[in-house]
Structures are given as structure tokens and as C-alpha cells.
Amino acid sequence: MRNALLIAELSLREAVRKRLVSVLLILSALFLGFYLYGIFKMDASLTARAAEAGLGERSVNGSGNIPIMYATLFGMYLVFFLGALMSVLSTVGAVSGDIENGVMQSVIARPISRAQLVLGRWLGFTVVNVGYVALLGGALLLGIWAITGFVPPHPLPALALMLLAMALLTALTVLGSTLFTTLANGIGVFVLYGLGSAGGILSAIGTLSANPTLSTLGRVANTIMPTNALWLGASYHLQPELLLQAGQAMRGANPFFGSEPVSGGMVAWAAALTALAVAAGMWRFSRRDL
Template sequence: MRNALLIAELSLREAVRKRLVVVLLLLTAAFVGFYLYGVLRLDQNLDQRAASAGLDGRSVSGLSNLPVMYATIFGMYLVFFLGSLMAVLSTVGAISADVENGVMQSVIARPITRAELVLGRWLGFMTVNVVYVALVSAALLVGIKLITGFVPPSPLPATGLMLLSMVLVTGLTVLGSTLFTTLANGIGVFVLYGVGFAGGIMGSIGTFADSPTLTILSRLANIVMPTNALWLGASYYLQPSALRNIGEVARGANPLFGSTPILPTLLLWSGVYALLAVGLAMWRFSRRDL
């Protein structure tokens, strides 16, 4: 385990040396500032409409504040999407890139097992991805709170589900890095991510249209790639009662907002899936002929 932690530390240093962290911080600051400015203008516009209607103000949790609620949840979805994108792009060559450029032969000649190398790589990149999503989520929610006064009902469980998704995506990308080339791995993980998103859309359509076939296909997609189910569970905790009531009336017609909490079995499967992916990556690379 000590060697794995050492590899994780070296992976973090590598990310800093390649200026990955610096670029992420700069671009993320620009994104958060841009989005919060949009929220500020939205809030000012809503205040003007309330004043024009002769109202003293509007309720933070009422229907008059729906645009801010939607902007908050959609902003968190953008954080989730950007985090997933970064988790794939930053980890896609965790193992395969070193194999392809010939560096791996010199690394495995040192007193470290291949399994420890894979575990350390996963720990390092997972730390970067999880911390990134946690910080951006906190910055966005705090900024919206300061501008509008709105705070989602349960931001901590929602953020926790998003972070679990980052752990899963990082684990699957590391697994793919031990099986395929860097390019093939990136394409494969993105296809899996698309399967999860398509499953969410099919689930929404199946619920709205009472289609058992689409519902079953959605469940299968969630098993293959439960990232979208984790987001829908997170979005449920971000919605005030007013939004949840609209979702119940619409019978889940919005594919980006969850109308029910995530199933405990699916939550458990997501955690086990991530651990299985990392364990399989350690086993596969330990027996791979370089």
C-alpha cells in the first residue's frame, strides 16, 4: 500500500508538472464566473418583474423563484458533465500511455508490483477528479447563495452522489487503460457514458408513456453504466418541493431531473462496480505481457 500511495503522489505531481491543475483552475474560474454572472442578471430581472407587478419581493423557495432553481440544478449538471469529461481525459492514458511510449518497462523494473502501480494511478487521478468536482460544486452553490439567497434542500447528498460517479468513471477509465490503447480507451469510456445517458432518456420516456420495454432497457443501461442514475439521484436532492411536485405531475418527463431518490441497490452497485473495475485492472495488468 505504501508503494501505491507513492505512485498516487507521483501522479499528482505529474498533473501539476504538466500544468493540468493550473489550466483546470483557470478555465474553471472562467466558467464559474461566467455562469454566476448569468445567475446575477437572471435574479435582477426577476426582481424587476416582481417590482413591476407591485410585489415587495418573491419567495426564495416558491414558484416565483423557479428560474433560479432551474439555473442552480442545470449549473450542477454542467459541473457533473465537466467532471466526467475531465475524469476520462485525465485518466485515459494512465497505463496505456506509458506502455506505448516505452516508459513502463523502466517503471516496473523498480521494486513495485504492477498491481500497486495501477492502484496508485487510480488513487492519484481519482483524488484530482473528486477534489475538482467538490470544489467547483461548492463554488457554484456558494456563489448562487450569495447572489440569490437560494440553497438546494440537500446539497451534501447530491454532491456525494456526483463524487461517487467520478470515482466510478475514473476506475473504468483505468481499467480500459490496461486493456486497450489510449485512443480506443477514450472512445470506449465515452460510449459507455453515452449508454448511461441514453438509459436516462429511455427511462423518462418509458415512465411518461407507460412503456415497460423502455423501462427495462433503462434499468439495463443503469447497470452497465450507472453514472446518469447517480446524477438523477443527485438532482432529486437539489430540488425543492415545488420542483419535485412539478416532476411528479409531469411523470418524469424531464430527463435531466430525477423525480425519485436513487435506489439503494443501484447506489451499492455503483460503489461495488468502481471497486471491481480497479480490482480487475490490477489483476489484468499483473498478467499482461509487455
């Protein structure tokens, strides 16, 4: 385990050396500034309209604040999407990149097993990816609270589910990096991520059309790739009762936001799939002919 932690530390240093962290911080600051400025202008407009209508101060959880609630949800959805991109793109060459550029031969000559190298790579990149989503999501929620006073009902469980999804995507990308070339790995993991998103859309269409086949296909897709199910569960915790009632009235036909909490079985499966992906990557790379 000590060697794995050493590889994780080296992965973090590599991310800093390649200016990945610096670029992320700059771009994230631009994103936050852009989005929160829009929230500020929206809140000012809603306040002015309420004053003109003689309604006085708006309730942060009332119907007059619905635009802010949805803006918060969409903002967190963007954080989730950016985190997913980050998890794949930062990790896509975790092992295959070193093999392709010839660095791996010198690394495996050291007293570090291949399994420890894969585990350390996953730990290091998971810290970067999970930390990025936690920082960006927390900053967005804090900024919205400072501007509007609105706080989602349960932000911590929502962030925890989002972070689990990032850990899963990082694990699958590391596994793919032990199996395929860098380009093929990136394409493959993005297709899997798209499969999870398609599962949510199929489930929504199946609900709207009362088609059990589409609903079943959606559930299967979400089980194969549970990242979308984790997001829907996270969005449930971000919605006040007013939005949840609207979602339940639609019988869960919204493919972007969940109206029901994610099941404990799905969370356990996502965690188990993360561990299985890391273990499979360790096993496969230990037997791969370089």
C-alpha cells in the first residue's frame, strides 16, 4: 500500500507539473463568475418584479423563487458534466500513455508491482477529480447562497453521490487504460457515459409513452453504467419540496432531474463496480505483455 500511495503522490505532482490543476482553477473561476453573474441578474430581476407586484420579499423556498431553484439544479448538472469530462480526460492515458511513450519500462523496473502502480494511479487521479467536483460544486452552492439566500435541502448527500460517480468514472478509465490505447480508451468510456445518460432518456420516454419496454431498457442501461442514476439521486436531494411535487406529478418523466431518491442497492452497486474496475485493472496489467 505504501508503494501505491507513492504512485498516487507522483500522479498528483504530474497533474501539477502539467499545469492541469492551474488550468482547471482558472477555467473553473471563469465558469463560476459567468454563472453566478447570471444568477445575480436573475435574482435582481425577480426581486424587482415582486416589488412591482406589491408582493414584498420573496420566500427562498416559495414559488416566486422557482427560477433560482432550477438555475441551481442546472448549475450542479453542469458541474457533474464537467467533472465527468475531467475524470475521463485527465485519466485516459494513466497507464497506456506511459506505455506508448516508453516511460513504463523504466517505471516497472523499480521495486513497485504493476498492481500497485494501477492502484496508485487510480488513487492519485481520483483525488484530483473528486476534489475538483467537490470544490466547484461547493463554490457554486456557496455563491448562490450568498447572492440569493437559497440553499438546497440536502447538499451534502447530493455531493457525495456526485463524487461517487467521479470515482467510478476514474476507475473505469484506469481499467480501460490497461486494456486499450489512449484514444480507444477515451472513446470507450465516453460511450459508456453516454449509455448511462441514454438510460435516463429512455426511462423518461417510456414513462411518457407508457411503454414498459423502453422503461426496462432504461433501467438496464442505468444498471450497466450507474453514473446517470447517481446524478438523478443527487438532483433529488437538491430539490425543495415544491420541485419534487412537480416532478412526482410528471411521474418521473424528467430525464435530467430525479423525483425519487436513488436506491441503496444502486449506490452499493456503483461502489462495488468502482472496486471491481480497479481490481480488474490491477489484475489485467499484472499479466499484460509490454
